[in-house]
Amino acid sequence: MSASAAVHLQGVGRRFGRRWILSSLDLTVQPGETLAIFGNNGTGKTTLLQILATLLSPTRGDITIFGHSLAREKNSIRRLTGYIGHAKQLYNHFTVDEYLELVFRLRHKTTEKMRTRVDQSLDTMGLTAHRQAIIETLSEGMKKRLTFCRLLLCDPRLILLDEPHPTLDAQGKMIFDRLMREWKQNGKTIFIASHEHDQTLAHADRVVIINEGKFTHEVRDRNKYVE
Amino acid sequence: MKKIVLIAIVTIAILFPIGYLIFGGLEKNMVYFVTPTELLAKGKSAIDVPVRLGGAVAEGSIAFKEGVITFKVTDNTNSMSVVTTRTPPEMFREGIGVVLEGRLKADGVFNAERLLVKHSNEYHPPKEGEMPHEVYKSLQKQK
Amino acid sequence: MLSDLITLIQKDFRLIIRSSVHLFSVVLFGVLLLLLFSFSMGGDIDLLRKSAAGLFWITVFFSSTFFLDQSLQYEQKDGRIEGLLLLGVDPKIYYVSKTFSNFLLLILVEFFLLFPLIVLFDVPFSWSMLTVLIMGSFGISALGTAYAGVTTSLVSGNVLLPLLLYPMLIPLLLAGVQATQLCITGDLFNERFMWYSLLAIFDVVFFVAAFLCAPFLFDKSS
């Protein structure tokens, strides 16, 4: 079962200093599923996503992503996942175009189709008009959209979104909803950690609630959660 | 497998240079100090260049005068007059090895800015009849 | 691998050109230090020439710490290093690229520092001095990049960087000062070769060691 699963967690825990941010998580997510993670601040949502994105290693437990072990095949997992976190990871002295070209080159090790892919992603995120702008001069909402451009260029199978809503502007939110539908159609596996329950629930297949480093509730049917 | 090869190559790249440093005999080219003969051989080009001069203090050559010490340093072939205003350490005596830092002046006298005693690496109890305390005190008196 | 390396170095240079103010301030800082040293030593030109090599290398040390700290601080901010790793950049390659670009920029900074050295300390210029500088700078950036990668992610890291880095760089300092001194005063007993080989050994050992350690220093999850 776990072999065919997109993400499989078993007894995953993570400690910072003396505190166990995540104590023991078990979870299986099937390919194409969209999982919403709710929970108060400091309950471990971000930590969980960072672990899945291979930014942190778990203190204990096993994780497999598309059949690759996180402990041993980190590089294969990095090629399959895309992550948008709180840090935007942008080089703010670059122009939008330069940055996306850098991303494309590092990800695909080639310049083939680079132009068309970059143009496409800019078009999708509504940033074509700003392609020559230095990133530093963009508004926060635009910068957030640029991180989505990066995600589109990477074309990952597993998408990890850590609170995507707050910094998105109105236009960004519209594009985001459209993107989510597109991704689901294309069979992407998506994790969203969020406080904006209504906007997230519209997309989620499943909701887990995390509290004190553990999953406390799991709701399969999103209508039930509303109740 | 690839990883092991990488680590092996790279470890050699660390161990080889360090091994070369330790066993490579680089020190053959090394000049801790030059002897009077070597310094004299350089002729005029050695004048006023900072060097370390080493050798033994020649027997009977030490003279104290108004805070200035003059003596001769010898390597058993050549000797060189030395002038210094520095206070020598307590072990300074005739026949002992010294290392001097300074410059050779045009008048052929070595001006030492620092005077170091090279004490031997041998540790022995005093021979019969020798009192270590007396020897030590006599050294202090010499000063 | 190689294409990543080239892309990353290009990226560094674009960054430096866009924010060249930083580089300029580092050069200015170095020039100021040399000026202060020569002031504080008084007008004795003999004394100045005698201590030129030591003071110059101290200046290089100070300015390079600022420079390395800035260079890696920028990467650490806003998760930029992590972003690169997630794109599939090998931390070892990242280390090599950063070392290399820091090295080239360090050479550039030192090149500008040579002028005040020659003017203020009345030191004759020689090409062998440049060789010493190149070998020394590579060692500084090889170790400095690795150390700055660690310290910039810590609280009070900018104090910690010189505290950890300078003692490590002592062989380089000694070899650099001695070799430079010999370039200035003349190499009476041909001792220079030894200092060159010491610099070379230092460079190779620490570049390779830091290369091997790079995943532990730059990638939190390895």
Next chain:
Amino acid sequence: MFVVFSLIAILFFAFAQYWALAIAPPEKWMGDVYRILFVHVPAAWNALLMLSVSFVASILYLIKRKPFYDRLAASSSEVGVVLTGLTLMLGSIWGKPTWGVWWTWDPRLTTTAILFLLYMGYQILRRLIDDAEQRAKISAALGTMIFLNVPIVYFSVKWWRTLHQLQSSPQTVAPEMVLPLRLNAFAILGLALIFLWMRMRIARLESQKEEQ
């Protein structure tokens, strides 16, 4: 077990020191001053031993990732730093009457001083990283590099300036002095092991507390 070992080690230390201070003959040129050798030299040997242990433990941690090796590296480097500090102080005290200076830029002295600074930096670094795993990883990497630097520092300083007497081998030291020297080497090794043992226990308890 530990108490018995500690008692034996401390008694042995007292015995070895008594031998060194009362039974061993005074030296020809240095008189009684040389007796500092019986602490100075064993402390230096054991300091280097402890730091080597720390180096090996660091490498093993990087390969095997067992927290035990991290604790060993931390503990042995701490004991090593204390012994290095002791060596420096005693060496300085010994240097004044024999060389005429408290301090000289001799290779072994300078290397020891640099080693002391390097490992002090290592200790500071260890205390600045909160996350246990990060701390172990980074300090293992830096610990390895620091130790690799020891021979390079030594040779650089040696070429830079040399004054220290050559390495004393038993052939140049009279036999009635070699014996107490060896006794003291083992006596101080015993003390170092007690420290290491206690420090390891503290480290283990600390990490247990962290895990709760």
